[in-house]
Amino acid sequence: MIQYFSVMLIAVGIYGLLSQKNLVKLVVSLNIAELGVNLFIVSLGYVAEGKIPILSPIVNSSSMNFVDPLPQALVLTAIVIGVAVTALALSLVLKVKESYGTIELDEIRGDNS
């Protein structure tokens, strides 16, 4: 069930990237699409009746039924890279505001004709 909702989040993020004109809202749509992608990848590794992949005094042998740990390791990297991209994109938005005076795409494009 969570897989359908994560695909819906990716579709909402794509809609936001195609239709918004404010630069900060474009960065917000990019973040929403990344949330959807990370949720989808983690849901590919879910095993029904599986346990959390950490050995502890009560889950203590490697022959029990565990959830797949490989998609979780990949998504860990992807989340941190997403935050780095967001920080760089926002600093670019600040420089656009400083040199054009506005952050709406209509007014920036109609300026040099």
Add this chain to the structure above:
Amino acid sequence: MKKVVAAIIAFLFFVMFVSILNSDSKSLMGIPKFGEVNLAERVSSRYISKSVSEDAGEIIYGETNNAESGSANMVTSIVVNYRSFDTLGEVTVLFIATTGVAILIGGGKRQRLAISVNPILKISARIIVALLLVFGVYVFTHGHLTPGGGFPGGTIIAASTLLMLVVEDDKRVSKLLKFLEGSMGFLYVVIGIAGLIITGSFLQNFLPTGTIGNLFSAGIAPVVYSIIGLKVGAELSGLLDDFFAEEEEK
């Protein structure tokens, strides 16, 4: 008009993806149904039973000595040991992004806040900063026993920096943090080269892995996660300091 076209494109994307999820032919992308995954035909079964090089038998908490990666948290053993090259790439991407932000908007004077801060807040913020630093260090040193690891530990340290920057009106982050960030990244590559010299593969585990479940176990995993935790903490603190700087007057 533009919003209607965008909504139609997004809806077509959604329909295509859902039809792929609902089809059950094995040849079309092979996405299994939710929850019915057979781990024996994936490579993760080798990561779970810690038997990638040779067959290791059953791993028992508190009793197995000198296993292949020796950490109780399986996600940590994948991130630091089996797929450590991906972590090196991620550290590089973070470094490039922080350098880009520092070039674009760094280096101005400090922005003043519009309201004056209560003295109660100033004094109690110092206590909370101390607690946050201890919690952050705990999270990244116990990365191989409990959930967490280097990246959230570094972010918690950056949160303590944010608290100090918001409460005090004229403090800036010291230049020592940039030096710490660069030297920790360099130290990670040095550990990789040490693994190359000692055992013959880049970033291979060369310290002895003890009993599963002790604090001093899992070889180089706590060392690498401590390096990554300090690096990410210093990096994100420097990034926040750049966002607090004022724009320059033309």
Add this chain to the structure above:
Amino acid sequence: MNVISFIIGIVLVISAIVAIEAKKLITSVVMLSLSSLLAVVSFVLLKAPDVAITEASVGAGFTTAIFLLTLKRLGRGKSE
């Protein structure tokens, strides 16, 4: 378990749609923070605690702080 994940999924998608279609920018940022928080709960339901801690500290903490600092520097004029 199924009912809880269904409700969380519905609120997640609704808050994402409100984040894109809002008039003020501060509403977008607050709804993005709410979406990130609900994604953390979904990660715990999918039995992935490492990913949940990372997304909680990074998404609901750091990204929201950076967005608010950017809005403070931009926001001498209101936006649509």
